[in-house]
């Protein structure tokens with residue numbers, strides 16, 4: 226792996242690890258950071274440790290890198306079988322480091338995968354998440370964020386993007402796009418590695434709608450109403466339902482009703498963080514926001530009729546349509562995938578139209594059918610995606 230910290234290297238390494246393993250290939254990850262934390266007696270998380278001009282710490286980091294390289298080589302050579310992949314998960318951003326890897330592994334089949342992400346908003350968010358890892362537990366959140374940013378800035382000073390290496394893939398880890406592909410076709414497993422790299426993997430995604438809000442009772446569109454007492458009670462039941470699943474992250478919209486529900490679920494979990502995205506805000510009904518469907522039918526029948534004609538493409542005056550939600554929902558999903566890394570269970574609490582759009586991102590649907598995907602308030606979709614499985618299961622709660 227090649228890339229600056231917080232660019233999704235470890236997530237990709239894990240994804241490759243899981244997929245190759247599922248295909249019966251012996252695979253192991255060699256992570257330099259993990260080795261550093263395990264072997265060094267004192268704390269090595271402070272920024273100056275990563276200053277390339279700090280000779281002492283640079284030598285120590287080099288030592289760990291070489292140790293991992295040796296272990297990886299041994300793993301590959303252990304048996305005569307060719308059925309082995311070692312993943313070196315480290316920044317490897319300098320030319321010098323990569324030259325060492327190339328010369329040490331000599332004739333071994335070597336593929337560099339550079340992880341690139343230039344989306345500053347998502348990097349910030351990822352740094353915030355990383356700041357919670359045990360390595361920074363002795364620091365405040367702000368200090369940990371500063372420390373990580375400083376560390377990244379040191380890596381930036383020695384960053385040489387891939388260019389002349391023999392085999393490489395440059396991959397945009399946020400957009401899930403191969404930016405550059407220069408690979409010898411004889412490289413073992415290359416086709417599947419390439420396909421695994423670009424396929425989004427989801428361990429378990431639970432897609433829920435918020436429970437009953439005051440607007441739901443009156444069948445009103447949009448708004449920012451809170452949950453009703455029944456909504457709160459149901460949210461508690463749902464929270465209990467999920468207690469046997471560890472949920473480190475819950476994603477919501479920025480509207481009160483989804484955050485309120487997430488907070489209730491959070492109370493029943495250990496170490497559960499809530500992240501709210503504007504991208505998951507419910508469809509904006511423009512001039513009819515806050516009106517009930519009945520009111521629209523009687524007071525603005527032309528809107529009701531026009532929408533029925535072509536619900537996917539219809540855009541509410543001064544508002545949105547399903548079609549115009551596409552790009553923001555896609556961005557929201559990419560943010561979720563990026564930040565979820567390889568954790569087992571994640572939850573999104575969204576809204577009816579939002580959840581339809583999220584579902585349609587994962588499973589192909591004709592556009593005209595998307596606004597009619599069934600999204601009941603007392604159910605959730607369980608989504609799971611890997612190279613062998615695409616699961617979309619609607620499950621119901623007993624509320």
Ligand code: F6P
Nearest residue numbers: 445446447507508510576577578
């Ligand atoms: O009624 C709840 C709600 O989430 C509204 O806020 C939103 O306008 C609507 O559902 C979306 O569903 P539809 O596109 O079927 O009107």
